[in-house]
Amino acid sequence: MTGERQAAGPEAEGIGFHLGERAVQDLYGLGERMASIGAQVFMTALPxxxxxxxxxxxFLVVASVDGQGLPWASLLAGPPGFIASPDPRVLSILGAVPAGDPLAANLQPGAALGLLGIDLATRRRIRVNGRVLALDRDGAPRIDLLVDQCFGNCPRYIRPRQAVPGRGGMDLAPAVVSQAAPDPRAREMIAQADTIFVASAADTRVEGRAAGADASHRGGPAGFVAVDEAGVITVPDYAGNRYFNTLGNMVLRPAAGLLVPDFATGDLLTIAGDVEIVWQGPELARHPGAERLWRLRPRRVVHLAGAWRARLRETGGRVVGLGPDGRPG
Known part of the structure; x- marks a missing residue:
């Protein structure tokens, strides 16, 4: 394959929870219990x-980090097979990045990426952290990722959706609006969302472990994410697997990226900014089921209109983690 390439290097060492994750686990008295879990959960190659x-x-959610250290969450899509795995430690993503998506500028050999593979219909998801091994921007665009670690996640808060047949892939030249704060369309997308994706990042290596970038899913009742008049976005953090991957990254690097998809129009909203975690206080009462909150103060908001050609419809299936009233619990 022609293009840029990074040496493979040694396998990731010391797989386990990093300093930030352990700090949050200790805050909730879970440190000793979780210490034995990391070695059982995290793998350095894909089974x-x-x-x-x-x-x-x-489709695939990709977390990357820009030159200012801000994480970004992006979406890439294609027909089944647009992701290949020629080796247990390599994932190859075939296809170009839409114009205007910050991911394009963040892709460099050796750059940290986080991948979230998620099947909304079956509520199955797998996370992969790694580095760009090789990159081909011409001819048949391709990203090769060297896997540092991978692990599965539970189906909690995933709203089941099924793709409409005959639609998919990406519009590589969508209408792009880039600005410093959410405009009315962005606010509408945030206010209606029941599914978002989050990018976070720790230092490239934390205590010998290749922490890098991470992509994750957050779900809840429609409107569970709030945006105030100043454009500050508040995300409730519900009970989960207690790994605290995302929060642990935020402790080490208080920044995040959000990806808000509109499943009916294919619009994608990606936002990056600074994060403040709210561990306790009266504000939690305004978000039923939240164990804590985090606020994102946007530095940049990018709207890619119709960039995702797929259309997804709710199946009506149960959302694990939400009660009959649609609230967490």
């Missing part, structure tokens, strides 16, 4: 079921 799962996907 065959993980490889097959990624090869069947029609």
């Amino acid at each position: 065959d079921p993980f490889r097959l799962f990624f090869m069947d996907l029609e």
Whole structure:
């Protein structure tokens, strides 16, 4: 393959929870219990079921980090097979990045990426952290990722959706609006969202572990994410697996990226900014089920109109973690 390439290097060492994750676990008295779990959960290579799962996907969430240290969450899509795994430690993503998506500028050999493979219909998700091994921007665009670690996540808060047949892939030249704060359309997308994706990042290496960038999912009842008059976005953090990957990254690097998809129009809203975690206080009462909150103060908001050609409809299936009233619990 022609293009830029990074030396593979040694396998990731010391797989386990990093300093930020452990700090949050200790805050809730979970440090000792979780210490034994990391070695059981995190893997340095993709088992065959993980490889097959990624090869069947029609979209992928990608976390990257820009030159200012801000994480960004992006979405790439294609027909089944647009993600390949030629080796248990390599994932290859075939296809170009839409114009205007910050991911394009963040892709460099050796750059940290976080991948979230998620099948909304089955509520299955797998996270991968790694580095760009090789990059081809010409001819048949391709990103090769060297896997540092991978692990599965539970189906909690995933709202089941099914793709409309015959639609998919990306519009590589969408209408792009880039600004410093959410405009009315961005506010509408945030206010209606029941599904968002989050990018966070720690230092490239934390205590010998390649922490890098991370992509994750957040779900809740429609409107669970709030945006105030100043454009500050508040995200409730519900009970989860207690790994605290995202919060642990935020402790070490108080910044995040949000990706808000509109499943009906294909619009994608990606936002990056500074983060403040609210561990306790009266504000939590305004977000039923929240164990804590975090606020994102946007530095940049990018709206990619119609960039995702797929259309997804709710199946009506149960959202694990939400009660009959639609609230967490």
